[in-house]
Amino acid sequence: MQLEIIYVNKSTILAVDYKMKEEINKIINYSLIHNEQNKLNQLNIFFVSEIELYNDIIKRDKCTYKIDDLSLFDTDFLGVYIEKSDELNGQILIKISPERILHSTFALKKKWNLEELNLEIYKILLGHVILKQLGHYTLTQSDFNEYPFASMILKNLDSYDESFLNMLYNANYSDINHIYYKNHEIEYSLVNRFSLEHNWSQNEKEIIWKFIESQYDGKSSIISWRETSDFRDTFESWKKVKNSTALKEYLKFFDKNDKIFDSITQKFRNNEKISSCNFEAIYIEHMENVVNFPELCKLNPNLLTSFDGMYQTLIKYFSKNNNSKKVLKYCEHYLTKIDTTNYTAYTKTYVIMADAIKNDNPKKSREYLNLSLSYAKDTFPEFKEGYEETIYKKLQELNELDTESL
Numbered sequence: 534m535q536l537e538i539i540y541v542n543k544s545t546i547l548a549v550d551y552k553m554k555e556e557i558n559k560i561i562n563y564s565l566i567h568n569e570q571n572k573l574n575q576l577n578i579f580f581v582s583e584i585e586l587y588n589d590i591i592k593r594d595k596c597t598y599k600i601d602d603l604s605l606f607d608t609d610f611l612g613v614y615i616e617k618s619d620e621l622n623g624q625i626l627i628k629i630s631p632e633r634i635l636h637s638t639f640a641l642k643k644k645w646n647l648e649e650l651n652l653e654i655y656k657i658l659l660g661h662v663i664l665k666q667l668g669h670y671t672l673t674q675s676d677f678n679e680y681p682f683a684s685m686i687l688k689n690l691d692s693y694d695e696s697f698l699n700m701l702y703n704a705n706y707s708d709i710n711h712i713y714y715k716n717h718e719i720e721y722s723l724v725n726r727f728s729l730e731h732n733w734s735q736n737e738k739e740i741i742w743k744f745i746e747s748q749y750d751g752k753s754s755i756i757s758w759r760e761t762s763d764f765r766d767t768f769e770s771w772k773k774v775k776n777s778t779a780l781k782e783y784l785k786f787f788d789k790n791d792k793i794f795d796s797i798t799q800k801f802r803n804n805e806k807i808s809s810c811n812f813e814a815i816y817i818e819h820m821e822n823v824v825n826f827p828e829l830c831k832l833n834p835n836l837l838t839s840f841d842g843m844y845q846t847l848i849k850y851f852s853k854n855n856n857s858k859k860v861l862k863y864c865e866h867y868l869t870k871i872d873t874t875n876y877t878a879y880t881k882t883y884v885i886m887a888d889a890i891k892n893d894n895p896k897k898s899r900e901y902l903n904l905s906l907s908y909a910k911d912t913f914p915e916f917k918e919g920y921e922e923t924i925y926k927k928l929q930e931l932n933e934l935d936t937e938s939l
Contacts, residue, residue, distance in 0.1 A: 535563045537575045544582040547631040553656070560660045562731045565765070566671050571625070576670060578627045578663065586630040589613045605637040606747040608725055611662045614669040625673065627666040634658050637744070645743050649736075657737050658744060661728045668724030672772050714774065714781045716791070718798055719812075722754035723771055730765060754801035763809050770812040779841040780816060786833055787823050817850050824866070838870050848885060860889040879908040880920055887927060895931050902928050 538558070542548040549557075581589075587600050593613050603610040611633050618626035638655040641647065647654060725745065729738055745755050761767055774780055784793065794815060800807055820843055837843050844867040851859040864886045871878050883905035891898040902924050909920045 534574055536566055536568075536571075539575060539577045541577060541579045543579040543628075544585045545580040545631050546582065547580075547635060549580050549631060549659070553659075556656060557660050557663060560732050561664065561667070565727075565730060566667050568670055568673060570673075573624075576625060576627070576667075577621060578629060578666070580631050581628050583630050583632050586611075586613065586628055586633060589615070589628055604748065605633070605640045606744060608662050608665045609721065611637060611658075612666050614666045616673055625670060627663075627670070629659070629662055629666070631659065634662060641740075641744055641747060644747055647740065647743075649740065654740060657733075657740050660731075660733075661741050661744065664728035664731055665724050668727035668768075669720070671727070672720065672724070672775055714777065714784065716794060718754060718801065719771065719794060720775070722758060722801065723768055725753075725755045726758040726761075726764060727768055730768075752804060754798075757800050757805060757807045760806050761809060767810045767812070770810070770814075774812045774816050777816075777846075779843075779846050783820065783836065783843065783846075786836060788819070793819050813850070817847065820847060824863075834870070838867065844870070848882075852885060852889060857889040857893060861886055864889075876908045876911040877913075877916060880905050880912060880916075883908065884920070884924065884927070891927075891931065895934060899928065899931050902931075 538561075540549060540554050583600070587598075587603075590603070590610060590613060591597055593615070605611075612627060612629035615626045615628065617623045620626060635655055637658055638651055641658070642649075642651060642654055729741060733741070742759070745753050748755075758764060758767070784791075794812065796815065797807070797810060797812075824837075824843055824847065835842065839845070844863050847863045848860055848867065851857075851863065864882050868879065868882055883901045887898040887901035887905065890901075906921065906924050909917050909924065912920070
């Protein structure tokens with residue numbers, strides 16, 4: 534179902550009318566904007582005054598600015614993305630100031646001596662700022678909770694009395710901790726570049742790039758992504774990394790100084806072009822390096838062997854990418870680290886190993902499946918029944934392959 538964007542003219546004196554909203558909606562490629570956690574499938578965009586936006590910027594950045602010092606060429610100062618808004622009971626809220634974007638319009642036209650009408654430039658910049666915020670929305674996946682305090686009270690209504698309504702009156706949603714990984718420099722560059730993936734004409738894109746190049750004397754991190762051939766894949770890889778709770782826990786121990794993506798941020802500083810980038814691959818390479826130093830791993834054994842720990846992360850990644858050699862390597866490492874009585878883990882792992890090599894070495898795959906069967910018999914009944922059925926099916930498939938090859 535397509536996302537429903539609700540536009541609200543709140544405190545702005547430069548209201549966005551129905552015709553303008555229709556034009557903006559035509560620019561948006563809704564297939565790129567998906568947030569699996571938003572069950573309502575609605576998103577509010579408030580158009581607000583410069584003063585209201587200024588106050589929200591201060592709250593967001595936890596820093597006081599002079600309003601005249603805020604760059605007219607920086608989308609961070611033309612709108613705000615609020616992940617848990619106190620105004621909307623903890624829901625996502627986007628706020629944008631049309632007046633401030635109008636100031637940006639005049640400044641951009643003067644800087645580049647643009648031939649386009651002010652109205653045309655204004656529409657382009659308004660659309661760009663909206664799409665930048667929608668980029669943030671698309672990347673916000675694992676931390677979405679619909680009306681958390683109200684839901685908690687309604688589910689336990691018989692246990693509460695009227696005094697518990699104070700919980701709602703005093704709720705402060707913006708203080709709720711986020712559970713995913715954050716890197717503002719990378720995300721800022723990606724969500725701005727994300728805007729260019731939508732339904733712009735070539736001339737409109739050129740105006741947006743002029744706006745971007747106006748930032749900080751042309752030293753904007755966004756420029757590094759200008760010629761990225763597979764940008765949508767890059768954006769999706771960041772989404773996977775950002776929403777990995779395993780990554781956040783991992784970095785607490787092994788990347789306390791936020792160095793894991795330095796190879797990318799250094800290119801920002803050098804104004805280097807990034808032809809392609811897979812953030813997940815960078816993260817996995819970093820994790821492999823850590824796993825291969827056992828003395829570091831002793832810091833937290835659970836981080837290695839838990840359900841979403843390092844070994845399981847590596848095994849899933851290389852299984853997905855059909856790298857059987859590394860799947861076997863990390864499965865073998867994993868089995869040496871877990872308790873020998875963890876029959877469930879042994880059963881699952883030998884099935885994974887069998888799947889990894891079933892095409893290259895059916896004989897060895899069969900051996901792994903038989904090992905898995907031997908461990909499954911000592912697991913609890915429901916698991917045993919389900920996995921035995923799965924294993925027998927896999928053995929049957931191997932037998933059929935043997936028959937076909939004769």
